[in-house]
Amino acid sequence: VSTKGKVTEQKQKPETEVRHVDKPSSALFFKYNTQLGPPYHVLIDTNFINFSIRNKLDICSSMLDTLYAKCTPYITDCVMAELEKLGAKYRVALRIAKDPRIERLICTHKGTYADDCLVQRVQEHKCYIVATNDKDLRRRIRKIPGVPIMYVQQKRYSIERMPDAFGAPRT
Numbered sequence: 001v002s003t004k005g006k007v008t009e010q011k012q013k014p015e016t017e018v019r020h021v022d023k024p025s026s027a028l029f030f031k032y033n034t035q036l037g038p039p040y041h042v043l044i045d046t047n048f049i050n051f052s053i054r055n056k057l058d059i060c061s062s063m064l065d066t067l068y069a070k071c072t073p074y075i076t077d078c079v080m081a082e083l084e085k086l087g088a089k090y091r092v093a094l095r096i097a098k099d100p101r102i103e104r105l106i107c108t109h110k111g112t113y114a115d116d117c118l119v120q121r122v123q124e125h126k127c128y129i130v131a132t133n134d135k136d137l138r139r140r141i142r143k144i145p146g147v148p149i150m151y152v153q154q155k156r157y158s159i160e161r162m163p164d165a166f167g168a169p170r171t
Contacts, residue, residue: 033146035127036162038069042150043118044102045132046082049093051152060101063131066150066157074128077107078117085112115140122147129159 042063052059063071075097083094096102107117115137122128122144130141131150138149148162 033126035125036129036146036148038067040067040069040071041128042071042073043105043121043128043130044073044075044079044097045118045130045134045137046079046086046093046114047133048131048150048152049083049096050090051133053092053096055152055155057152057155057157059096059099062157063150066159067162073102073131074105075102076105076114076117076121078112078114080104081112082114119144129162131157 040063044059049059052062059073060071063073080094080097083090083097086093105121109117109120115134118130118132118137119140122130122141126144126146129148129150130137132138132141133151138151141147141149142161149160150157151160152158
């Protein structure tokens with residue numbers, strides 16, 4: 001109580017917040033991801049398919065040329081939904097996505113936002129290479145250690161953050 005009769009409240013210290021820090025994956029040995037290795041598992045994004053069509057690149061054979069090993073391309077339900085929402089203009093991309101060489105991954109989460117889906121899947125399982133040309137998605141994936149990114153550049157596929165131990169091509 002102050003001298004003028006007003007009640008002053010004591011300032012309470014905020015309770016210490018518990019900070020959450022993700023544990024590094026056991027697959028990361030120094031800076032190399034030991035879960036990566038042939039046959040490579042490649043997660044494909046919508047705009048990667050569109051850029052491949054624009055540059056007249058076959059997805060499976062171009063991945064083989066880039067990584068010098070067998071690749072298994074994967075596409076999630078969210079990416080398929082995104083392609084279907086784009087409409088008739090992107091029907092060629094949708095037909096390529098339904099190719100039997102590209103395997104489907106079923107999404108169990110709510111919503112159909114493909115970028116969040118890909119980031120979440122890569123954080124859970126670090127055995128994927130993410131194929132995208134989306135700048136925002138590439139920026140988000142760069143923050144995840146041990147995940148290489150494949151993109152279309154100068155009418156061919158390039159790969160970033162692939163360890164030399166796995167035979168990554170020099171660019």
